[in-house]
Amino acid sequence: MTSGPSPRAVDRRAPVEKAPNPKPVGATAPSHGPVLVSGASSLREVLTALAARYEESHAGVSVTLNFGPSNVLARQIVELAPVDLFVSADGASMDAVEKQGRVLPGTRVDLLSNSLVVVVPSDAADPVRSWNDLASSRIRRIAVCDASVPIGGYARTWLASKGLLARLSGRMVRPDDARATLAMVESGSVDAGFVYKTDARAARRSRVAFEIPSGETPGIIYPAAVMARGPNPGGGKSFLDFATTSHGIRLFSGAGFVVLENPPPKTTRGGP
Amino acid sequence: MTDALGMTLLTLEVGLASLAVSLVPGLFLAWVLARRRFRGRALLQTLVGLPLVLPPVAVGLGLLLLLGRRGPVGSALHRWFGWDLLFTWQAAAIASSVMAFPLLVRSAQHAFAEVPERLEQVASALGSGPWRVFFTVSLPLARRGIVYGVVLSFARGLGEFGATNLVAGSIPGRTETLALGIYARIQSGQEPAALGLAAISVLLAFAATYASELYLSGPSRR
Numbered sequence: 485m486t487s488g489p490s491p492r493a494v495d496r497r498a499p500v501e502k503a504p505n506p507k508p509v510g511a512t513a514p515s516h517g518p519v520l521v522s523g524a525s526s527l528r529e530v531l532t533a534l535a536a537r538y539e540e541s542h543a544g545v546s547v548t549l550n551f552g553p554s555n556v557l558a559r560q561i562v563e564l565a566p567v568d569l570f571v572s573a574d575g576a577s578m579d580a581v582e583k584q585g586r587v588l589p590g591t592r593v594d595l596l597s598n599s600l601v602v603v604v605p606s607d608a609a610d611p612v613r614s615w616n617d618l619a620s621s622r623i624r625r626i627a628v629c630d631a632s633v634p635i636g637g638y639a640r641t642w643l644a645s646k647g648l649l650a651r652l653s654g655r656m657v658r659p660d661d662a663r664a665t666l667a668m669v670e671s672g673s674v675d676a677g678f679v680y681k682t683d684a685r686a687a688r689r690s691r692v693a694f695e696i697p698s699g700e701t702p703g704i705i706y707p708a709a710v711m712a713r714g715p716n717p718g719g720g721k722s723f724l725d726f727a728t729t730s731h732g733i734r735l736f737s738g739a740g741f742v743v744l745e746n747p748p749p750k751t752t753r754g755g756p
Numbered sequence: 757m758t759d760a761l762g763m764t765l766l767t768l769e770v771g772l773a774s775l776a777v778s779l780v781p782g783l784f785l786a787w788v789l790a791r792r793r794f795r796g797r798a799l800l801q802t803l804v805g806l807p808l809v810l811p812p813v814a815v816g817l818g819l820l821l822l823l824g825r826r827g828p829v830g831s832a833l834h835r836w837f838g839w840d841l842l843f844t845w846q847a848a849a850i851a852s853s854v855m856a857f858p859l860l861v862r863s864a865q866h867a868f869a870e871v872p873e874r875l876e877q878v879a880s881a882l883g884s885g886p887w888r889v890f891f892t893v894s895l896p897l898a899r900r901g902i903v904y905g906v907v908l909s910f911a912r913g914l915g916e917f918g919a920t921n922l923v924a925g926s927i928p929g930r931t932e933t934l935a936l937g938i939y940a941r942i943q944s945g946q947e948p949a950a951l952g953l954a955a956i957s958v959l960l961a962f963a964a965t966y967a968s969e970l971y972l973s974g975p976s977r978r
Contacts, residue, residue, distance in 0.1 A: 520927075668944075
C-alpha cells in the first residue's frame with residue numbers, strides 16, 4: 485500500500501469483517517470488497533475520475549459513489565447509512581459525524597482546499613470588480629446559499645466581515661448548493677453569485693468577477709475520514725490512501741482544488 | 757446511451773414497486789374513508805394527506821430516521837433479516853410510495869364516494885357478501901377515479917426526488933433515478949444529457965397518462 489505501516493495499524497484496530505488485508509496493487513484477486521464513498525457535490529467530477537482510476541489499478545474492486553450536500557450526507561451517515569469513506573465540503577459536517585462516533589479514529593485528514601469566487605453572467609453590463617461593487621444598485625439579485633450548506637456559510641461569513649450581509653439580505657436568493665448557484669448565474673436570473681473556484685471552471689455563460697482572498701474567509705477545508713460503522717472500512721481507507729497518491733493529487737489539482745499537505749493518517753490514538 | 761436505459765429501467769422499477777406497495781392499502785383506506793364514519797376519521801384523513809402538504813425533504817428526513825439502522829424500523833429489519841434499507845432501490849420505492857400515497861387515496865376516495873350507495877345496498881340486499889359487492893359494484897363504478905389516482909401516483913412516484921434522495925442516496929447505477937440523474941447532470945453542466953433524460957421522463961409520463969385515457973374512454977356502457 486501507499487503509505488507504509490499506518491494502514492495496517494488501522495486495519496488491526498478496525499473490525500474489518502468483509503475486507504481481507506489489502507494486497508499490493510496488481511494482485512489478481514480483488515484486494516477488498518466494494519467501497520461506498522459519500523462525497524460533497526462539488527467533488528462529483530473529480531471523485532468520479534478518481535474512482536475510475538482506482539478501479540483500474542485495483543482489479544475487481546468496485547467503488548460506488550454517493551453525492552449530495554455535505555449536511556445531508558452527514559445525516560445519512562449518522563443514521564448508519566452504509567458509507568465507508570466520507571469526503572465533506574466543510575469541517576462542520578465532519579464534526580457532526582465525528583461527534584456521533586462514526587469516524588474511524590485516526591483516519592480524519594484535511595484533504596483539499598478551495599477558494600470562494602463571485603461569478604457574474606458573461607453578458608453582465610458593468611463589471612463587478614471587488615466587494616464594494618456588490619453593494620451597488622446594479623446588483624439587484626445575488627445568489628447566496630443558505631448557511632447550512634458549506635458554501636453558504638463561507639459566503640455569508642465573508643459578507644458579514646465586509647459589513648454587507650445585512651445590506652444584501654433583501655436581494656438574496658438561496659439556491660440549494662454551489663452548482664445550483666452557478667446555474668442561476670448562467671441563466672441570468674441573478675446578477676451575481678458565490679461559487680467555488682472549482683465550480684467556476686465549468687462556467688460557460690458566466691465568468692469570475694473576483695476571487696475572495698484565502699485570508700479573508702475561514703479556511704475552506706474538505707476533510708475526509710473513514711467511517712467506522714461502514715461495511716468496509718478497510719476499503720475506505722485504501723481509497724483514501726489512493727486519493728493522496730500522485731494519481732489523486734494530479735486529478736484534484738487538475739480540477740482546481742488545492743491539495744493540502746498530506747499528513748500520513750494519524751495512528752497515535754489508542755493501541756494496536 | 758446505456759446509462760439512460762439503465763436509469764429508465766430503474767425508475768420504472770421503483771415506480772412500479774411503489775405502486776404495488778401502496779395499491780391495496782391505498783384502495784382500502786380510500787374505501788374506508790369514503791364509506792365509514794368513525795371517531796378519528798378526520799385525523800386519519802389528515803395523516804393520509806400529510807405527505808402531500810409537507811416538503812418532500814421533511815418526509816425524507818422522517819423516513820431516514822425510521823429506516824436507518826438506528827431507527828425503530830431499520831433496527832428491527834436489521835436484527836431480524838439482516839436488511840439494510842438505506843441506499844437501496846427499495847428505500848427509493850418506499851419513499852416514492854409514501855409521497856404518492858395521498859394522490860392515490862384521495863382520487864380513489866372521491867371515486868368511491870361518487871358510487872351511489874343505494875346500488876351497493878341493493879346488491880347487498882340481493883344476497884351479495886361485502887367483498888362481492890366491492891368487486892362487482894363499488895370498484896367497477898369507481899374505476900375512473902381509481903385509474904386517475906393510480907396514474908397520478910405512479911407519475912408522482914416516477915418523479916420523486918427530495919424524499920428519495922435522503923433515504924436512497926444518489927448512487928449512479930443503483931438508486932439514481934431519472935429525476936436524480938437529471939439533477940446530477942445539470943450540476944455537472946451536462947445540459948444535453950439532462951435534457952435527454954428529461955425527455956424520457958416526459959415520454960414515460962405521457963405514455964402512462966395516454967394509456968389510462970384510452971382505457972377510460974373505451975366502451976364503458978354495459
